[in-house]
Structure formats: C-alpha cells, structure tokens
Amino acid sequence: MVRTPANASATADFAWFWRTDFPGAKAFGGIDMRKGTYRGSVGSTAIEMRLDWDAARQSLVFSGDANSPQTSIYFIGSSTPVRQNPGGDFSSTVSVLQDRVWRDGFAQLSFDQSRQTCKIRILVLGYQVLLGTCRFQYSTLRKLSVTIFAEEQVATDGQVRTHLWPRYSDTQAVRSSFEASDVGLEFLYGAPLQRPAGQTIGWRTSELDDLLRSLARVGGFASAPNPNYILMSVGQHESHGMIGLMFDESDGFPRQGCAIFADHPYLNPPSETARRLRNTWAISHEIGHCLNLLHTFDPASGDAQRERSMSWMNYPYIYDGLYGNRSGDFWSRFDHCFREHEALFLQHGSLLDLFAGGRAFGGSRTTFPSGAAIFESANGRDDLDGKIALDPLEDHELADPVYVRFSLPPILVQQGASVESGAIAIMISSPDGSVRRFKPSSTECYRPTPVKEAHASEYRLHFIGSGGHGHYFLNPGVYKICILGKTSDGVSVASNIQSLKVLPSSKTNHEIDFLLSRPAQRTLEYGDVCGTDSLDDFKERITSLQSAPARVALLLAVGLTLQRDQNKFDALGARVFVQPAAPQKSIAALDQALSNIARNLKRFQKSAFPAMVAQTKNLQLCGETERARKLVECIRLARSEKWSEVTGAILQARKVTQPLVQ
CATH class of the missing domain: 2.40.128 (Lipocalin)
Structure with missing residues (x-):
C-alpha cells in the first residue's frame, strides 16, 4: 500500500x-x-x-x-x-x-x-x-503506451493466419478498465512475428525473452525508466498450460514487456462474450504485472481477499473453484476494475516502481513488505508431514548451479500454485542474517490442470542460483532455505528449513566467471540446460539448445571471457580475475559463434563485431600477427556498415582462424 x-x-x-x-x-x-x-x-x-x-x-x-x-x-x-x-x-x-x-x-x-x-x-x-x-x-494521472507484436502463421495452403492479433474490441475494453483508475493507455501496433521455418513446438520462455530484448533494442524501448511497454501475442507455450508471461529481467531492464498465448483453450471458448471477457482479462492482467502489480494471492500483494479478490490480478478460474462458488461467478460479480489499493498504486506509486526499466518486480519500496518476517514464521517448523517437504541440500562449491527439490501438498497442487505465479515463496537466509525472497526472471500465469487426484502430491525441481534480483549465493558460508505458501482459504503452509553450505570453489577463475555470467544463469533458470557442473559440460550442452540467440550468447560469453588476460567480474563487491588467458579455447568458441552468426546474419549482425574483435586479440596472443592483420581488414569492412558484404567478411574471418581450431 x-x-x-x-x-x-x-x-x-x-x-x-x-x-x-x-x-x-x-x-x-x-x-x-x-x-x-x-x-x-x-x-x-x-x-x-x-x-x-x-x-x-x-x-x-x-x-x-x-x-x-x-x-x-x-x-x-x-x-x-x-x-x-x-x-x-x-x-x-x-x-x-x-x-x-x-x-x-x-x-x-x-x-x-x-x-x-x-x-x-x-x-x-x-x-x-x-x-x-x-x-x-x-488531466489523467498516468499515460502509458503498449506496442503489440503478434505472431502470424503460414498455413499449409500458403495463407497467412492473422487471428493472433488482439481484437480492437478487446483492447478498447482494456483501455476502459485502466481509465477507470485514471490511467491513460494507448495501444500501438508493431510488426508481425514469425518463427523460424520448421518450428512446430510451442514457444520456449528463453526464446520469447530473446525476442523481447531484440524488439526493445530495435524499438528504442531499452531505456529506464519509461512508460512504454511491449505485448507479444503468440500461439502456445511449449508447456501448453501457460496463458501469460511477464519478463522481469531482460538486458537489465525490468518489466518492459509481456506475452499472451492466444491459442490457449481458455482464451478461445465457444461463447463470444466469454472470449471477450477472458482475453480482456489476460491483457489487463499481464500489463498489470508490467506495472508491478502482483497476483492477489501472492502473500506480498497485501490483498486480504487473496483468491476471493475481485481484481484483474486474480485468476477467474481459481475464484470460481472456491468453496461456495460456481463457474461464471467471477464474471457475474466483477466490476471490471482494479481494486482500490491497486488503483491507488497505479495513480500515485513511484515512477521507478511502475515504469519499465525501474525497480524489479515485487521490489517496490512503497508497496511490498520485507521478506524477513515471512521467513521467521517458518522458524523451527521441521516436522510438517503432508505439507511442503523440502529435500536436504548437499554442499555446493561457489558458482555451482543451485537447485531445490520439494513436494507440494495436494491442496496447493489443485490450486496450480507455483514459484513463478507468486503463490509459492522460496526464502533464502544469507550467512550475514539478511533474508531475501527468490524472484524468478519471469512471472507466469497458468491454467491449473482441471483433474487432480485428491491425495496426489507433486515433486518439483527449481533453479534458485539467480533470478530477477541477481545472484543469491555469491559468498561462501551457510545459507538457510525454506518454502512458504498459502491455501485459498488463507491457511499458511511452510516447509521444513534446510541448510546449504557454499564452499570456496576449486574451479578455475574463468570457469567461475562464465558460470556466474548472466547468459549462463538465465539459461539455467529457463531450463535449457540442467545438471551441469563444469565449463566443458556446459559448452557441450550448448549445442542442444532450442534457442539460437541463447546459443550464440553463450558461445560469445565463453569466447569473450577466455580471451581476456584479466577479466573482472564484479557483483556485490566480489571480484574474480581470469588468469591466465586461454586463447586457444576462446578461438574455438568464437569460431563456432561466427558460424552461427554467418548462417543468420540479419538476426545476429550486432554480435558479429565483438566476436571478430575478440578473435583478433586471440590471434595476437597466439603470435599469429598475419592472421590478426587479415581479421582487422574484415572488421574495417564490418564497421563500414556495408552489411550486404559482412557475410563475406565473417566467412573470411572463419577461414583465417579455422587452421587453429582443427
């Protein structure tokens, strides 16, 4: 509040x-x-x-x-x-x-x-x-703009399907709901989105995150803070259960965009009235997340009504499933407005709390309470059979990927509770006594599976090494972890408390530096790579990534890190120095990145220049001065902005370095 x-x-x-x-x-x-x-x-x-x-x-x-x-x-x-x-x-x-x-x-x-x-x-x-x-x-208290980018699909008959663009009546209804809170909202329309040929599975979270960052850079949205947001309307998520998604961490600019999955069955009911209401809710809900509004059932939201709240930030299907309610009750009782405390925040909250590129999601200093008191409520509760069960944690070395494995009780499984939705909170107590709540880099909105057995618990594995608030385990010492949740009737549920001992690392400095880099951590969080504990293992798994931008970003991170003789990684005052340099490994990694860039130059052209500059330094470190000179000529061509000729320059750059990696 x-x-x-x-x-x-x-x-x-x-x-x-x-x-x-x-x-x-x-x-x-x-x-x-x-x-x-x-x-x-x-x-x-x-x-x-x-x-x-x-x-x-x-x-x-x-x-x-x-x-x-x-x-x-x-x-x-x-x-x-x-x-x-x-x-x-x-x-x-x-x-x-x-x-x-x-x-x-x-x-x-x-x-x-x-x-x-x-x-x-x-x-x-x-x-x-x-x-x-x-x-x-x-005369309004806020003025915002949302630029819509929608997926267009090419059918087998060659016709372009444009049904994923939000309808004008839906966006007008969203505008009216925000105007009721004295917030002016303008919808703009961007370019259509098309997936690479041959992609038949649903969109991956990492793929959409890469796409959002590209749209933000090209459209000039990547500045902080600003009242301009991006809405991507696409087909389905690979999980097939996700309705919406808001990205909290994207190139260091929180809350600059979101996505709705317009092919989800919930957004396509037989009734036109139901379709309009549900799509209006999905758009309003995700834009609300971009403006730093949490789910009403998130313990940090401050909404006493939680799952019974009549707000855009609640789930209608959860409300209808509560005891005493029937299907359709939410829409028959809802006045299509944000609740009073939400409207007050939209009108008078700090610019840094609301605007894209400001404070991280849930990090508002004017609305959200500290997590310390929440953590203390679970202190000493280590025998909660039938509730949340947190598995013991093995000792970790610094920079090892950190996962927690836990089971949820049936009542939370039935509600579709998850860490990404905010219904489950993972609390981390650091060696210095400070307590932080783990914040994922994206906020997800799911439709729970309709049928669940009453006695069925569910085990989940979750990466918690880093998220929307940065790294959580940067210093050696003993950390304490517990997991909290609340049922729809307001009953608190807590796990046992487990300790995690983080030891000084035996890895080389360049391995630590790479494993703690943002590209590597984001890849781990989004589930593209799991269970890796070494740089070589990580690099082997890169080739299996579905997202080409993530693959190139990781290869560039490897190459750029290894080619430096003294690379400083500074996070919360902790410095890691990469010494000595490893130019041969760096040449191999950057050569592979150049190969990916050359195959799709239009998409990766901005990555070409730093990769070629790094290769030049590698060649100089190896004493290959003639090859370095030839590569400098390629760089000059790239810097001349004659992009039609850059593909040839990259291919020539690969020819220069290929003898060293064979």
Whole structure:
C-alpha cells in the first residue's frame, strides 16, 4: 500500500482554489487543474507531480517524483480542506522517501492559474529537499503506451493466419478498465512475428525473452525508466498450460514487456462474450504485472481477499473453484476494475516502481513488505508431514548451479500454485542474517490442470542460483532455505528449513566467471540446460539448445571471457580475475559463434563485431600477427556498415582462424 501520513488531515491548509463551488475551477478551456499531472525540472532534476481531487470526500491526494543522476526522491501526502486561504497556496504534511529512508516533512504548493503552473517546496527536519515549478500536462494521472507484436502463421495452403492479433474490441475494453483508475493507455501496433521455418513446438520462455530484448533494442524501448511497454501475442507455450508471461529481467531492464498465448483453450471458448471477457482479462492482467502489480494471492500483494479478490490480478478460474462458488461467478460479480489499493498504486506509486526499466518486480519500496518476517514464521517448523517437504541440500562449491527439490501438498497442487505465479515463496537466509525472497526472471500465469487426484502430491525441481534480483549465493558460508505458501482459504503452509553450505570453489577463475555470467544463469533458470557442473559440460550442452540467440550468447560469453588476460567480474563487491588467458579455447568458441552468426546474419549482425574483435586479440596472443592483420581488414569492412558484404567478411574471418581450431 502506498504510504499516507496518518496526521495529514489535522494539519492541512487548503487554498480557496480547491473549493468545489469555485467558478474558476474549470478554467483554460475546461481544464480542471485540481486533478492531473504536472512536470518540470530544476537543473538535472526532473520533477513529476500528480494531483487527485476527490469531490465526494472533499480530499486531495498528491504525490510526485524528483529524479536526477545523483538521487531520487518520492513523496506522497493527502488531506481534507479545512479552511479557505485567499492567497491561493496549499500546505500539508508529506511523507518523503529519499535514500531508502522514509521521513515526515512539510509541503507547500503555490498555483499560478494564468500560467497553469504549480510551485512545490518540501521541507524535512527544517531543511529544504525540493524546490521547483511544474507545468500542468494532462488531466489523467498516468499515460502509458503498449506496442503489440503478434505472431502470424503460414498455413499449409500458403495463407497467412492473422487471428493472433488482439481484437480492437478487446483492447478498447482494456483501455476502459485502466481509465477507470485514471490511467491513460494507448495501444500501438508493431510488426508481425514469425518463427523460424520448421518450428512446430510451442514457444520456449528463453526464446520469447530473446525476442523481447531484440524488439526493445530495435524499438528504442531499452531505456529506464519509461512508460512504454511491449505485448507479444503468440500461439502456445511449449508447456501448453501457460496463458501469460511477464519478463522481469531482460538486458537489465525490468518489466518492459509481456506475452499472451492466444491459442490457449481458455482464451478461445465457444461463447463470444466469454472470449471477450477472458482475453480482456489476460491483457489487463499481464500489463498489470508490467506495472508491478502482483497476483492477489501472492502473500506480498497485501490483498486480504487473496483468491476471493475481485481484481484483474486474480485468476477467474481459481475464484470460481472456491468453496461456495460456481463457474461464471467471477464474471457475474466483477466490476471490471482494479481494486482500490491497486488503483491507488497505479495513480500515485513511484515512477521507478511502475515504469519499465525501474525497480524489479515485487521490489517496490512503497508497496511490498520485507521478506524477513515471512521467513521467521517458518522458524523451527521441521516436522510438517503432508505439507511442503523440502529435500536436504548437499554442499555446493561457489558458482555451482543451485537447485531445490520439494513436494507440494495436494491442496496447493489443485490450486496450480507455483514459484513463478507468486503463490509459492522460496526464502533464502544469507550467512550475514539478511533474508531475501527468490524472484524468478519471469512471472507466469497458468491454467491449473482441471483433474487432480485428491491425495496426489507433486515433486518439483527449481533453479534458485539467480533470478530477477541477481545472484543469491555469491559468498561462501551457510545459507538457510525454506518454502512458504498459502491455501485459498488463507491457511499458511511452510516447509521444513534446510541448510546449504557454499564452499570456496576449486574451479578455475574463468570457469567461475562464465558460470556466474548472466547468459549462463538465465539459461539455467529457463531450463535449457540442467545438471551441469563444469565449463566443458556446459559448452557441450550448448549445442542442444532450442534457442539460437541463447546459443550464440553463450558461445560469445565463453569466447569473450577466455580471451581476456584479466577479466573482472564484479557483483556485490566480489571480484574474480581470469588468469591466465586461454586463447586457444576462446578461438574455438568464437569460431563456432561466427558460424552461427554467418548462417543468420540479419538476426545476429550486432554480435558479429565483438566476436571478430575478440578473435583478433586471440590471434595476437597466439603470435599469429598475419592472421590478426587479415581479421582487422574484415572488421574495417564490418564497421563500414556495408552489411550486404559482412557475410563475406565473417566467412573470411572463419577461414583465417579455422587452421587453429582443427
């Protein structure tokens, strides 16, 4: 919940401008300056302020952000008018978040109706922390855009199937649901998506993640923070049970896009009314995740109604399956709006918490509680037969892939509970006593299997080495792990607590560096490669990856890491140095990457240049100066942006290095 000052109503000093009967309240061509978004700047600090006047309650909620390269400030206040002030100024207590610390302060707002501006001044402990003037922008509290990219399939008769594009009526219904929360939403349309020829299985999560990153870079979305999102509408996921997917970690820019699987049976019922409702829900639900809204049944969401919540962020089929409910009850009772606390967050949450490229999913500092208290609730509970059972964990060396194996009780299996949906929380206590909740790099929305035996438990294997919040096991020591969940009737379920001892690594430094690299960790998390414990084993499994971009990324990571004589890996202050260099292994890895790039240059052209530069360094390290000189000529051709000739340059580069890898 967004924090509001407890004593705000007792200390407010409102201007006559806020009187509901004031005849000039709607001046300037019908603009009501009591409600809307203001923007301004002071030096390098950009300011955005949001005002929301509630005539029925005679109250005002205001919030804002002041972001600069050095610091960020978030503030929020609310009050009820108590008296008129002919001076036209407004003052109130305000809560200020700066440097991760909440402080109570005092805000003064001064309006200039002729210029449509508002001057804001905030004091904390007598010191001025913000002073600037903002100009009125628009009457909604947020403005967002979503660009749709849809898969187009070529049928056996040669006809292109375009049924996966969301219908206009569906997107209009989504717009209306967001407008009810004072959030303006604009849908734009991008290019069609086509899978490589011969791909008949459903989409893989890693494949969609690579596609999202490519679309974000090409479309200029990869900047932080920004209010522009990507929606991919594709056929089916390889699991055949997934309806939607939101990517929290993609090239370091959280929550910049999502996907819906439009061929899923749940989104294609016989009734047109049911089809429209379900597709509107799927789109609204995934965009809500992009805006940092959790599932209502996630313990961190703060929604007391959980599975019974009437919100876009609930699952309709879970609600209908609750005791006392019948099929269709969710839609007959739902008002097609976000709940009040969700709407308040959408309207007044921090820009960094909402916008793409801001804070990671569930990492909002203004809405989500710490995981420490949740972990403590499971302390000492090690004999919970019939609940969540966590298998013992063997000792690990630093950089070994970390998996946990656990079984869920039948009631959670029936609910379709999973770590990716947020219904199951894996809590990790570090050697220093800090507690973090494991956050996967994607949030998944499943339709549970309709038929489950009442007595059936289910074992699952889950990678937890890294996720949306980075690495979890970077330092040697003893970690504690437990798993938490809640049933649909609110009963808490906890596993036993297991210890994981992380030992100093006996691997070479370049193996550690590679295994901790983001491409390697993401591949492990998405399940493309499992059970590997060495660099050579990892490289052998690369060839079996379904996703060509992931394969190239891993080969490049190997080659770029091994060719350096001193490569620094810095995460949370831990440095690993790659020494000595291994140019022969690097040449082999980069040669294979160049082979993949040459076969599909249009897709991988940006990867060609760093691979060729690294090969040049390798040849110099090996004393092959003539071959290095020839490769430099190839690089010059590539840098000339004559991309029609780059394929030839890459093939020539391979000829230069091939004798060294045979």
